[in-house]
Amino acid sequence: MPLKLFKCDETIPERERHVYIKEDGEDLTQYLPASNVTTIPGTLSERGCSYCGAKLVIGGVLKDTIQLVHGPIGCTYNTWHTKRYPSDNNNFQLKYGWSTDMKEGNVVFGGMKKLKQAINEAFDAFPEVKRMMVYVTCATALIGDDIKSVIKEVEEEREDVDLFAVQCPGFAGVSQSMGHHVFNIDWMKEKVGTYEPEIKSEYTVNIIGDYNIQGDTFVMNDYLERMGIQVIAHFTGNGTYDALRGMHRAKLNLTNCARSAGYIANELKKKYGIPRLDVDTWGYDYAKEGLRKLGTYFGIEDKAEQVIAEEDAKWGAKMKWYKERLAGKKLCIWTGGPRLWHWTKALEDDLGMEVVAMSSKFGHQEDFEKVISRGRKGTIYIDDGNELEFFEVLDMVKPDVVLTGPRVGEMVKKLHIPYINGHGYHNGPYMGFEGSVNMARDMYNAINSPLWGLAGKDIRESAKEAITQGV
Numbered sequence: 001m002p003l004k005l006f007k008c009d010e011t012i013p014e015r016e017r018h019v020y021i022k023e024d025g026e027d028l029t030q031y032l033p034a035s036n037v038t039t040i041p042g043t044l045s046e047r048g049c050s051y052c053g054a055k056l057v058i059g060g061v062l063k064d065t066i067q068l069v070h071g072p073i074g075c076t077y078n079t080w081h082t083k084r085y086p087s088d089n090n091n092f093q094l095k096y097g098w099s100t101d102m103k104e105g106n107v108v109f110g111g112m113k114k115l116k117q118a119i120n121e122a123f124d125a126f127p128e129v130k131r132m133m134v135y136v137t138c139a140t141a142l143i144g145d146d147i148k149s150v151i152k153e154v155e156e157e158r159e160d161v162d163l164f165a166v167q168c169p170g171f172a173g174v175s176q177s178m179g180h181h182v183f184n185i186d187w188m189k190e191k192v193g194t195y196e197p198e199i200k201s202e203y204t205v206n207i208i209g210d211y212n213i214q215g216d217t218f219v220m221n222d223y224l225e226r227m228g229i230q231v232i233a234h235f236t237g238n239g240t241y242d243a244l245r246g247m248h249r250a251k252l253n254l255t256n257c258a259r260s261a262g263y264i265a266n267e268l269k270k271k272y273g274i275p276r277l278d279v280d281t282w283g284y285d286y287a288k289e290g291l292r293k294l295g296t297y298f299g300i301e302d303k304a305e306q307v308i309a310e311e312d313a314k315w316g317a318k319m320k321w322y323k324e325r326l327a328g329k330k331l332c333i334w335t336g337g338p339r340l341w342h343w344t345k346a347l348e349d350d351l352g353m354e355v356v357a358m359s360s361k362f363g364h365q366e367d368f369e370k371v372i373s374r375g376r377k378g379t380i381y382i383d384d385g386n387e388l389e390f391f392e393v394l395d396m397v398k399p400d401v402v403l404t405g406p407r408v409g410e411m412v413k414k415l416h417i418p419y420i421n422g423h424g425y426h427n428g429p430y431m432g433f434e435g436s437v438n439m440a441r442d443m444y445n446a447i448n449s450p451l452w453g454l455a456g457k458d459i460r461e462s463a464k465e466a467i468t469q470g471v
Helices: 013-018 050-061 073-077 104-109 112-125 138-142 147-157 177-190 213-226 241-245 258-272 284-298 301-326 339-351 365-374 387-397 406-414 432-448 451-455 459-468
Strands: 019-021 066-070 131-136 162-166 204-210 230-236 252-255 276-278 330-335 354-360 380-383 401-404 419-421
Touching (some): 013 019, 050 066, 050 131, 050 177, 050 230, 066 112, 112 131, 112 147, 131 147, 162 177, 204 258, 213 230, 213 301, 213 432, 230 241, 252 284, 284 301, 284 432, 301 339, 301 432, 330 339, 339 365, 354 365, 354 387, 365 380, 387 406, 401 432, 406 419
Parallel strands (some): 131 162, 204 230, 252 276, 401 419
Antiparallel strands (some): 019 380
16 A cells, blocks of 8 residues: 555645555555654644753663753753653652753853853762763754853863763754764764773673663663673663763673664774674563574573573463463554564564554654564554544554553543553563563553543433432
8 A cells, every 4th residue: 555645634745755554565665654854844743852862862861970951941841750760879860850941141141151050050969970961952052052162161170070062952853863863973972982891791791772761771681690791881771971981891782772872883883893783672572582692692592591491480471361361452552763663573473462553753764664574464654643643543443552652642541542651661661571571461451441431431421310310
Protein backbone atom coordinates (compact mmCIF):
# COMPACT_ATOMS: atom_id res chain seq x y z
CA MET A 1 0.00 0.00 0.00
CA PRO A 2 1.39 3.44 -0.85
CA LEU A 3 1.80 6.24 1.67
CA LYS A 4 -1.38 7.11 3.54
CA LEU A 5 -3.18 10.46 3.93
CA PHE A 6 -5.42 10.47 6.99
CA LYS A 7 -8.80 12.18 6.77
CA CYS A 8 -7.76 14.63 9.48
CA ASP A 9 -4.79 15.69 7.31
CA GLU A 10 -6.74 16.58 4.17
CA THR A 11 -5.95 20.28 4.74
CA ILE A 12 -2.26 19.40 5.22
CA PRO A 13 -1.63 17.00 2.32
CA GLU A 14 2.13 17.09 2.95
CA ARG A 15 1.52 14.71 5.86
CA GLU A 16 0.96 11.87 3.39
CA ARG A 17 4.75 11.53 3.05
CA HIS A 18 4.99 10.66 6.78
CA VAL A 19 2.55 7.72 7.03
CA TYR A 20 2.91 4.20 5.61
CA ILE A 21 0.85 1.02 5.95
CA LYS A 22 2.93 -2.09 5.32
CA GLU A 23 2.12 -4.61 2.63
CA ASP A 24 4.01 -7.74 1.59
CA GLY A 25 6.68 -7.39 -1.06
CA GLU A 26 6.90 -3.61 -1.02
CA ASP A 27 10.25 -1.85 -1.37
CA LEU A 28 11.29 0.15 1.72
CA THR A 29 13.18 2.64 -0.45
CA GLN A 30 9.95 3.44 -2.30
CA TYR A 31 7.52 3.74 0.59
CA LEU A 32 9.67 4.68 3.59
CA PRO A 33 8.01 7.51 5.59
CA ALA A 34 9.77 10.86 5.50
CA SER A 35 11.56 11.41 8.82
CA ASN A 36 13.98 13.72 10.63
CA VAL A 37 12.65 16.69 8.68
CA THR A 38 11.07 19.93 9.83
CA THR A 39 7.62 19.61 11.36
CA ILE A 40 4.87 20.85 9.08
CA PRO A 41 3.24 23.96 10.64
CA GLY A 42 -0.18 23.26 12.09
CA THR A 43 0.29 19.54 12.78
CA LEU A 44 0.36 19.76 16.61
CA SER A 45 3.65 17.88 16.84
CA GLU A 46 4.50 15.82 19.93
CA ARG A 47 8.23 16.41 19.42
CA GLY A 48 10.59 17.89 21.99
CA CYS A 49 13.21 20.52 21.19
CA SER A 50 16.93 20.03 20.59
CA TYR A 51 17.87 21.42 24.01
CA CYS A 52 15.55 18.85 25.57
CA GLY A 53 17.35 16.06 23.73
CA ALA A 54 20.67 17.15 25.20
CA LYS A 55 19.59 17.96 28.74
CA LEU A 56 16.61 15.79 29.59
CA VAL A 57 17.67 12.67 27.72
CA ILE A 58 21.47 12.58 28.18
CA GLY A 59 23.19 15.14 30.41
CA GLY A 60 20.57 15.44 33.11
CA VAL A 61 20.93 11.76 33.98
CA LEU A 62 24.43 12.11 35.49
CA LYS A 63 24.34 11.60 39.24
CA ASP A 64 27.21 13.84 40.36
CA THR A 65 26.84 16.91 38.14
CA ILE A 66 25.15 20.30 38.50
CA GLN A 67 22.95 20.87 35.44
CA LEU A 68 22.73 24.65 35.01
CA VAL A 69 20.35 25.94 32.35
CA HIS A 70 21.17 29.40 31.04
CA GLY A 71 17.75 30.68 30.09
CA PRO A 72 14.24 31.36 31.35
CA ILE A 73 13.07 29.29 34.30
CA GLY A 74 10.59 27.34 32.16
CA CYS A 75 13.41 25.61 30.27
CA THR A 76 14.67 24.18 33.55
CA TYR A 77 11.26 23.27 34.93
CA ASN A 78 10.13 21.47 31.79
CA THR A 79 13.22 19.21 31.79
CA TRP A 80 13.24 18.42 35.49
CA HIS A 81 11.40 15.58 37.24
CA THR A 82 9.81 14.38 33.99
CA LYS A 83 12.07 11.33 33.59
CA ARG A 84 12.45 8.49 36.08
CA TYR A 85 16.20 7.88 36.19
CA PRO A 86 17.26 7.07 39.76
CA SER A 87 20.83 6.84 41.01
CA ASP A 88 22.68 5.09 43.81
CA ASN A 89 23.67 8.38 45.51
CA ASN A 90 20.26 9.26 46.90
CA ASN A 91 19.01 10.64 43.55
CA PHE A 92 20.93 13.92 43.59
CA GLN A 93 20.10 14.58 39.93
CA LEU A 94 16.35 14.27 40.56
CA LYS A 95 16.21 16.49 43.62
CA TYR A 96 17.51 19.76 42.24
CA GLY A 97 17.17 22.02 39.24
CA TRP A 98 19.45 24.95 38.43
CA SER A 99 18.64 27.97 36.25
CA THR A 100 19.97 31.47 35.61
CA ASP A 101 16.30 32.53 35.46
CA MET A 102 16.77 34.98 32.61
CA LYS A 103 14.32 37.90 32.63
CA GLU A 104 13.51 40.52 30.01
CA GLY A 105 16.21 42.88 31.27
CA ASN A 106 18.84 40.17 31.03
CA VAL A 107 17.81 39.41 27.46
CA VAL A 108 18.08 43.09 26.53
CA PHE A 109 21.41 43.80 28.26
CA GLY A 110 23.01 40.35 28.14
CA GLY A 111 23.14 37.48 30.61
CA MET A 112 26.82 36.60 30.93
CA LYS A 113 27.30 38.39 34.24
CA LYS A 114 24.22 36.63 35.59
CA LEU A 115 25.55 33.30 34.30
CA LYS A 116 28.87 33.66 36.12
CA GLN A 117 27.06 34.62 39.30
CA ALA A 118 24.77 31.57 39.00
CA ILE A 119 27.70 29.19 38.40
CA ASN A 120 29.49 30.41 41.51
CA GLU A 121 26.30 30.33 43.59
CA ALA A 122 25.65 26.73 42.54
CA PHE A 123 29.16 25.57 43.42
CA ASP A 124 28.97 27.44 46.75
CA ALA A 125 25.61 25.84 47.56
CA PHE A 126 26.97 22.35 46.80
CA PRO A 127 30.64 22.51 47.83
CA GLU A 128 31.09 18.74 47.48
CA VAL A 129 30.11 18.86 43.77
CA LYS A 130 32.91 19.87 41.41
CA ARG A 131 31.36 19.15 38.01
CA MET A 132 28.83 21.16 36.02
CA MET A 133 27.14 21.25 32.63
CA VAL A 134 25.89 24.59 31.32
CA TYR A 135 23.15 24.57 28.68
CA VAL A 136 22.37 27.27 26.13
CA THR A 137 18.67 27.85 25.43
CA CYS A 138 16.86 29.69 22.64
CA ALA A 139 16.86 33.03 24.46
CA THR A 140 20.54 33.04 25.36
CA ALA A 141 21.60 31.72 21.95
CA LEU A 142 19.68 34.46 20.17
CA ILE A 143 21.33 37.25 22.19
CA GLY A 144 24.76 35.71 21.63
CA ASP A 145 25.89 35.03 25.21
CA ASP A 146 29.37 33.44 25.09
CA ILE A 147 29.06 30.76 27.75
CA LYS A 148 32.45 29.21 26.95
CA SER A 149 34.29 32.40 27.91
CA VAL A 150 32.40 32.50 31.21
CA ILE A 151 33.21 28.85 31.87
CA LYS A 152 36.89 29.51 31.18
CA GLU A 153 36.91 32.35 33.72
CA VAL A 154 35.30 30.18 36.38
CA GLU A 155 37.70 27.28 35.78
CA GLU A 156 40.66 29.64 36.15
CA GLU A 157 39.29 31.00 39.41
CA ARG A 158 38.20 27.62 40.80
CA GLU A 159 40.98 25.20 39.93
CA ASP A 160 39.21 22.09 41.28
CA VAL A 161 36.10 22.33 39.06
CA ASP A 162 35.41 21.13 35.53
CA LEU A 163 32.58 22.45 33.34
CA PHE A 164 31.12 21.46 29.99
CA ALA A 165 29.21 23.79 27.66
CA VAL A 166 26.22 22.27 25.87
CA GLN A 167 25.58 24.60 22.97
CA CYS A 168 22.36 23.26 21.54
CA PRO A 169 19.41 25.68 21.83
CA GLY A 170 15.92 24.42 21.20
CA PHE A 171 15.79 25.70 17.63
CA ALA A 172 19.05 24.00 16.60
CA GLY A 173 17.36 21.05 14.88
CA VAL A 174 14.04 19.55 13.84
CA SER A 175 13.65 17.54 17.06
CA GLN A 176 15.41 16.41 20.21
CA SER A 177 17.57 14.20 18.00
CA MET A 178 19.86 17.14 17.24
CA GLY A 179 20.45 17.56 20.96
CA HIS A 180 21.62 13.95 21.18
CA HIS A 181 24.02 14.52 18.30
CA VAL A 182 25.51 17.79 19.58
CA PHE A 183 26.03 16.45 23.10
CA ASN A 184 27.69 13.26 21.80
CA ILE A 185 30.09 14.98 19.41
CA ASP A 186 31.06 17.89 21.67
CA TRP A 187 31.69 15.59 24.64
CA MET A 188 33.87 13.43 22.46
CA LYS A 189 35.86 16.42 21.19
CA GLU A 190 36.33 18.18 24.51
CA LYS A 191 36.23 15.67 27.35
CA VAL A 192 36.94 12.08 26.36
CA GLY A 193 40.57 11.25 27.08
CA THR A 194 41.02 13.82 29.85
CA TYR A 195 40.67 11.33 32.73
CA GLU A 196 42.27 7.95 33.41
CA PRO A 197 39.99 5.35 35.03
CA GLU A 198 41.20 2.52 37.25
CA ILE A 199 41.18 -0.77 35.31
CA LYS A 200 40.11 -3.75 37.42
CA SER A 201 39.29 -6.38 34.80
CA GLU A 202 40.66 -7.60 31.49
CA TYR A 203 37.10 -7.26 30.15
CA THR A 204 36.04 -3.61 30.01
CA VAL A 205 33.07 -1.94 28.30
CA ASN A 206 31.25 1.33 27.97
CA ILE A 207 27.47 0.94 28.18
CA ILE A 208 26.16 3.48 25.71
CA GLY A 209 22.57 4.61 25.29
CA ASP A 210 21.11 3.42 28.60
CA TYR A 211 19.63 6.05 30.93
CA ASN A 212 18.68 3.97 33.96
CA ILE A 213 14.95 4.44 33.52
CA GLN A 214 13.53 3.02 36.75
CA GLY A 215 16.71 1.02 37.32
CA ASP A 216 17.49 -0.40 33.84
CA THR A 217 21.20 0.25 34.43
CA PHE A 218 21.19 -1.63 37.71
CA VAL A 219 19.85 -4.70 35.88
CA MET A 220 22.56 -4.54 33.22
CA ASN A 221 25.28 -3.93 35.82
CA ASP A 222 24.26 -7.06 37.68
CA TYR A 223 24.57 -9.22 34.56
CA LEU A 224 27.99 -7.81 33.66
CA GLU A 225 29.39 -8.08 37.17
CA ARG A 226 28.43 -11.75 37.26
CA MET A 227 30.27 -12.20 33.97
CA GLY A 228 33.38 -10.49 35.36
CA ILE A 229 33.07 -7.45 33.08
CA GLN A 230 34.02 -3.97 34.31
CA VAL A 231 31.93 -1.03 33.15
CA ILE A 232 34.24 1.93 32.53
CA ALA A 233 31.43 4.39 31.85
CA HIS A 234 27.68 4.51 31.60
CA PHE A 235 26.49 6.90 28.91
CA THR A 236 24.72 8.08 30.97
CA GLY A 237 22.49 6.04 33.33
CA ASN A 238 23.71 6.28 36.94
CA GLY A 239 26.87 7.67 35.37
CA THR A 240 29.45 10.17 36.55
CA TYR A 241 31.08 13.09 34.78
CA ASP A 242 34.65 11.82 35.18
CA ALA A 243 33.79 8.26 34.15
CA LEU A 244 32.58 9.66 30.82
CA ARG A 245 35.91 11.42 30.42
CA GLY A 246 37.58 8.01 30.66
CA MET A 247 35.56 6.24 27.96
CA HIS A 248 38.67 5.85 25.78
CA ARG A 249 39.97 3.04 28.01
CA ALA A 250 37.18 0.53 27.36
CA LYS A 251 37.74 -2.44 25.05
CA LEU A 252 34.17 -2.48 23.75
CA ASN A 253 31.26 -0.08 23.32
CA LEU A 254 28.05 -1.92 24.18
CA THR A 255 25.44 0.19 22.42
CA ASN A 256 21.76 -0.01 23.32
CA CYS A 257 19.93 3.15 22.18
CA ALA A 258 21.57 3.74 18.81
CA ARG A 259 19.63 6.92 18.08
CA SER A 260 20.63 8.95 21.14
CA ALA A 261 24.17 7.67 21.60
CA GLY A 262 25.32 5.81 18.50
CA TYR A 263 27.25 8.93 17.49
CA ILE A 264 29.75 8.72 20.35
CA ALA A 265 30.18 4.98 19.82
CA ASN A 266 31.14 5.67 16.22
CA GLU A 267 33.53 8.45 17.20
CA LEU A 268 35.22 6.27 19.83
CA LYS A 269 35.77 3.67 17.15
CA LYS A 270 37.26 6.22 14.74
CA LYS A 271 39.61 7.84 17.25
CA TYR A 272 40.50 5.02 19.63
CA GLY A 273 39.66 1.89 17.63
CA ILE A 274 37.11 0.68 20.20
CA PRO A 275 34.66 -1.76 18.51
CA ARG A 276 30.92 -1.16 18.70
CA LEU A 277 28.56 -4.01 19.58
CA ASP A 278 24.85 -3.20 19.21
CA VAL A 279 22.49 -5.13 21.46
CA ASP A 280 18.76 -5.19 22.18
CA THR A 281 18.27 -5.55 25.93
CA TRP A 282 14.54 -4.74 25.98
CA GLY A 283 13.04 -8.17 25.45
CA TYR A 284 13.42 -11.61 27.01
CA ASP A 285 14.98 -13.42 24.07
CA TYR A 286 16.85 -10.28 23.05
CA ALA A 287 18.50 -10.24 26.49
CA LYS A 288 19.72 -13.79 25.91
CA GLU A 289 21.02 -12.87 22.48
CA GLY A 290 22.77 -9.76 23.78
CA LEU A 291 24.55 -11.59 26.59
CA ARG A 292 25.63 -14.33 24.19
CA LYS A 293 27.08 -11.78 21.76
CA LEU A 294 28.95 -10.12 24.61
CA GLY A 295 30.22 -13.44 25.95
CA THR A 296 31.39 -14.47 22.49
CA TYR A 297 33.27 -11.22 22.00
CA PHE A 298 35.32 -11.67 25.17
CA GLY A 299 35.55 -15.47 24.94
CA ILE A 300 33.56 -16.02 28.13
CA GLU A 301 30.57 -17.82 26.65
CA ASP A 302 30.31 -20.08 29.70
CA LYS A 303 29.77 -17.11 32.01
CA ALA A 304 27.12 -15.68 29.69
CA GLU A 305 25.28 -19.01 29.60
CA GLN A 306 25.44 -19.25 33.38
CA VAL A 307 23.80 -15.84 33.80
CA ILE A 308 21.15 -16.72 31.20
CA ALA A 309 20.37 -20.04 32.94
CA GLU A 310 20.07 -18.37 36.35
CA GLU A 311 17.80 -15.62 35.06
CA ASP A 312 15.69 -18.01 33.00
CA ALA A 313 15.14 -20.20 36.05
CA LYS A 314 13.98 -17.15 37.97
CA TRP A 315 11.76 -15.48 35.36
CA GLY A 316 10.97 -18.00 32.60
CA ALA A 317 7.80 -19.45 34.14
CA LYS A 318 6.39 -15.99 34.83
CA MET A 319 7.07 -14.92 31.25
CA LYS A 320 5.27 -18.01 29.97
CA TRP A 321 2.27 -17.26 32.24
CA TYR A 322 1.90 -13.75 30.80
CA LYS A 323 2.38 -14.95 27.23
CA GLU A 324 -0.57 -17.33 27.58
CA ARG A 325 -2.75 -14.37 28.60
CA LEU A 326 -1.40 -11.64 26.32
CA ALA A 327 -1.09 -13.61 23.08
CA GLY A 328 -3.17 -12.01 20.33
CA LYS A 329 -3.63 -8.69 22.13
CA LYS A 330 -3.24 -5.68 19.84
CA LEU A 331 -0.70 -3.01 20.72
CA CYS A 332 0.28 0.48 19.55
CA ILE A 333 3.79 1.80 20.22
CA TRP A 334 4.06 5.59 20.05
CA THR A 335 7.44 6.58 21.47
CA GLY A 336 10.66 8.35 20.47
CA GLY A 337 12.72 6.36 17.99
CA PRO A 338 14.67 3.15 18.65
CA ARG A 339 12.24 1.62 21.12
CA LEU A 340 9.90 1.04 18.21
CA TRP A 341 12.24 -1.54 16.76
CA HIS A 342 13.55 -2.72 20.12
CA TRP A 343 10.05 -3.61 21.30
CA THR A 344 8.31 -4.70 18.07
CA LYS A 345 9.73 -8.20 17.68
CA ALA A 346 10.32 -8.59 21.40
CA LEU A 347 6.63 -8.20 22.23
CA GLU A 348 5.47 -10.27 19.26
CA ASP A 349 7.98 -13.11 19.78
CA ASP A 350 8.15 -13.12 23.59
CA LEU A 351 4.45 -12.56 24.27
CA GLY A 352 2.60 -13.31 21.03
CA MET A 353 1.14 -9.80 20.86
CA GLU A 354 0.33 -7.99 17.61
CA VAL A 355 1.88 -4.56 17.05
CA VAL A 356 -0.65 -2.78 14.84
CA ALA A 357 0.56 0.85 14.78
CA MET A 358 3.75 2.75 15.52
CA SER A 359 4.69 6.40 15.68
CA SER A 360 8.13 7.95 16.10
CA LYS A 361 8.82 11.47 17.36
CA PHE A 362 12.43 11.75 16.26
CA GLY A 363 13.37 8.58 14.42
CA HIS A 364 15.63 8.75 11.36
CA GLN A 365 15.41 6.78 8.13
CA GLU A 366 17.44 3.87 9.54
CA ASP A 367 15.04 3.57 12.49
CA PHE A 368 12.07 3.21 10.14
CA GLU A 369 13.99 0.73 7.99
CA LYS A 370 14.59 -1.45 11.04
CA VAL A 371 11.11 -1.26 12.48
CA ILE A 372 9.30 -1.78 9.18
CA SER A 373 11.50 -4.75 8.32
CA ARG A 374 10.64 -6.28 11.72
CA GLY A 375 6.95 -5.43 11.53
CA ARG A 376 3.94 -7.29 10.14
CA LYS A 377 1.62 -6.69 7.21
CA GLY A 378 -1.02 -4.03 7.84
CA THR A 379 0.91 -2.22 10.56
CA ILE A 380 0.69 1.59 10.41
CA TYR A 381 3.96 3.57 10.63
CA ILE A 382 3.89 7.30 11.37
CA ASP A 383 6.63 9.91 11.60
CA ASP A 384 6.02 12.87 13.92
CA GLY A 385 2.44 11.83 14.62
CA ASN A 386 -0.09 14.26 16.05
CA GLU A 387 -3.15 13.96 18.24
CA LEU A 388 -5.76 13.99 15.47
CA GLU A 389 -3.91 11.26 13.61
CA PHE A 390 -3.78 9.19 16.79
CA PHE A 391 -7.55 9.47 17.17
CA GLU A 392 -8.00 8.22 13.62
CA VAL A 393 -5.53 5.36 14.09
CA LEU A 394 -7.20 4.24 17.31
CA ASP A 395 -10.49 4.03 15.48
CA MET A 396 -8.87 2.03 12.66
CA VAL A 397 -6.94 -0.57 14.69
CA LYS A 398 -8.82 -0.65 18.03
CA PRO A 399 -5.82 -1.64 20.19
CA ASP A 400 -5.99 -3.41 23.55
CA VAL A 401 -3.16 -1.29 24.98
CA VAL A 402 -0.97 1.65 23.94
CA LEU A 403 2.71 2.19 24.84
CA THR A 404 3.42 5.93 24.71
CA GLY A 405 4.47 8.97 26.73
CA PRO A 406 2.40 10.76 29.39
CA ARG A 407 1.09 13.49 27.07
CA VAL A 408 -0.49 11.14 24.55
CA GLY A 409 -1.20 8.71 27.40
CA GLU A 410 -3.59 11.16 29.02
CA MET A 411 -5.51 11.42 25.75
CA VAL A 412 -5.63 7.63 25.45
CA LYS A 413 -6.93 7.23 29.00
CA LYS A 414 -9.79 9.62 28.30
CA LEU A 415 -10.87 7.20 25.57
CA HIS A 416 -10.84 4.40 28.18
CA ILE A 417 -7.99 2.57 26.44
CA PRO A 418 -5.26 1.05 28.63
CA TYR A 419 -1.97 2.94 28.44
CA ILE A 420 1.57 2.07 29.57
CA ASN A 421 4.25 4.74 29.93
CA GLY A 422 6.76 3.84 27.23
CA HIS A 423 9.10 6.67 28.21
CA GLY A 424 9.42 6.51 32.00
CA TYR A 425 7.68 3.13 32.51
CA HIS A 426 4.88 2.29 34.91
CA ASN A 427 6.60 -0.15 37.27
CA GLY A 428 10.06 -0.80 35.86
CA PRO A 429 12.75 -1.62 35.18
CA TYR A 430 11.79 -2.91 31.73
CA MET A 431 15.27 -4.04 30.66
CA GLY A 432 16.54 -7.61 30.61
CA PHE A 433 14.76 -10.71 31.90
CA GLU A 434 13.23 -9.13 34.98
CA GLY A 435 12.28 -6.06 32.98
CA SER A 436 10.49 -8.10 30.31
CA VAL A 437 8.36 -9.72 33.01
CA ASN A 438 7.67 -6.32 34.61
CA MET A 439 6.52 -4.93 31.29
CA ALA A 440 4.31 -7.94 30.61
CA ARG A 441 2.81 -7.62 34.09
CA ASP A 442 2.04 -3.93 33.58
CA MET A 443 0.34 -4.58 30.24
CA TYR A 444 -1.63 -7.50 31.66
CA ASN A 445 -2.80 -5.42 34.64
CA ALA A 446 -3.69 -2.48 32.41
CA ILE A 447 -5.70 -4.55 29.93
CA ASN A 448 -7.57 -6.44 32.64
CA SER A 449 -8.21 -3.54 35.00
CA PRO A 450 -11.95 -3.15 35.80
CA LEU A 451 -11.49 0.62 35.87
CA TRP A 452 -11.81 0.93 32.10
CA GLY A 453 -15.29 -0.57 32.17
CA LEU A 454 -16.35 1.52 35.14
CA ALA A 455 -14.98 4.69 33.56
CA GLY A 456 -17.30 4.22 30.61
CA LYS A 457 -20.43 4.20 32.74
CA ASP A 458 -22.34 7.40 33.39
CA ILE A 459 -23.52 7.06 36.99
CA ARG A 460 -25.92 9.96 36.46
CA GLU A 461 -28.06 7.75 34.21
CA SER A 462 -28.11 5.00 36.85
CA ALA A 463 -29.11 7.54 39.47
CA LYS A 464 -31.99 8.84 37.33
CA GLU A 465 -33.22 5.30 36.71
CA ALA A 466 -33.12 4.53 40.43
CA ILE A 467 -35.12 7.67 41.23
CA THR A 468 -37.68 6.84 38.56
CA GLN A 469 -38.17 3.35 39.98
CA GLY A 470 -38.44 4.75 43.47
CA VAL A 471 -35.37 2.97 44.76
